[in-house]
Amino acid sequence: MLQRALIFSSSNPICSQLPTTAPPDNTVFPKRNGGWIIPFSSYQLPAFRLRNYRRTLLPPLCSASDSAANRPNMASQDEQDPRISNISSAIRVIPDFPKPGIIFQDITTLLLDTKAFRDTIDLFVERYRGKDISVVAGIEARGFIFGPPIALAIGAKFVPMRKPNKLPGEVLSEEYSLEYGKDTMEMHVDAVKAGERALIIDDLVATGGTLSAAIRLLGI
Numbered sequence: 001m002l003q004r005a006l007i008f009s010s011s012n013p014i015c016s017q018l019p020t021t022a023p024p025d026n027t028v029f030p031k032r033n034g035g036w037i038i039p040f041s042s043y044q045l046p047a048f049r050l051r052n053y054r055r056t057l058l059p060p061l062c063s064a065s066d067s068a069a070n071r072p073n074m075a076s077q078d079e080q081d082p083r084i085s086n087i088s089s090a091i092r093v094i095p096d097f098p099k100p101g102i103i104f105q106d107i108t109t110l111l112l113d114t115k116a117f118r119d120t121i122d123l124f125v126e127r128y129r130g131k132d133i134s135v136v137a138g139i140e141a142r143g144f145i146f147g148p149p150i151a152l153a154i155g156a157k158f159v160p161m162r163k164p165n166k167l168p169g170e171v172l173s174e175e176y177s178l179e180y181g182k183d184t185m186e187m188h189v190d191a192v193k194a195g196e197r198a199l200i201i202d203d204l205v206a207t208g209g210t211l212s213a214a215i216r217l218l219g220i
């Protein structure tokens with residue numbers, strides 16, 4: 001997934017049918033070809049070092065580990081990777097769901113395709129293994145599908161970022177706007193420590209609101 005610090009962009013080889021509406025001005029993600037930023041894409045940005053994690057979330061405290069200079073290289077590697085087009089075609093696109101004007105990217109069909117699903121996980125594992133990442137933060141709900149296998153394979157812990165009032169311990173909360181509504185995301189306060197390097201995983205970035213909230217929650 002997902003962004004001076006982040007994860008993904010769109011001219012995205014996997015979900016190539018996303019609409020090309022520009023993200024809001026306040027997003028920090030790169031806009032390649034004026035498209036959206038979305039997880040399974042070539043412009044991945046990677047992981048953050050939580051230098052100074054704190055409970056009161058203030059301005060960005062983390063930096064991206066992969067320099068901008070390395071990213072075009074990653075992009076061209078992905079463009080040559082034959083797995084990407086197969087993964088892209090395994091995602092079903094449903095217009096006007098859940099309401100008119102939304103072009104829904106349905107990853108449940110990807111999950112039915114064992115090769116495409118495995119290849120998706122492998123792509124992330126190949127990219128992030130050996131990068132000193134100790135935390136994979138998965139965003140509910142679809143980040144819970146892709147995050148755990150990636151976390152196990154790269155030897156990181158998995159931290160769920162949950163919908164409100166689901167976690168039993170002390171939490172940090174972030175409210176955010178969605179393409180179709182508002183929501184709140186929560187994370188256990190003690191799940192991530194200062195100095196840890198985190199990778200945020202989700203299935204898709206549309207407006208970037210969810211990913212931005214996840215970044216704020218990590219205190220980046």
Ligand SMILES: O=P(O)(O)OC[C@H]1O[C@H](OP(=O)(O)OP(=O)(O)O)[C@H](O)[C@@H]1O
Binds near residue numbers: 139205206208
């Ligand atoms: O970039 P954004 O505009 O924030 O949208 C992207 C988010 O929207 C979807 O989740 P959703 O909130 O629909 O929750 P779900 O996974 O529980 O269905 C998707 O899985 C991302 O988390």
Ligand SMILES: Nc1ncnc2[nH]cnc12
Binds near residue numbers: 102104204206
């Ligand atoms: N276009 C989209 N497809 C799938 N999930 C989404 N969540 C927000 N926008 C979405």
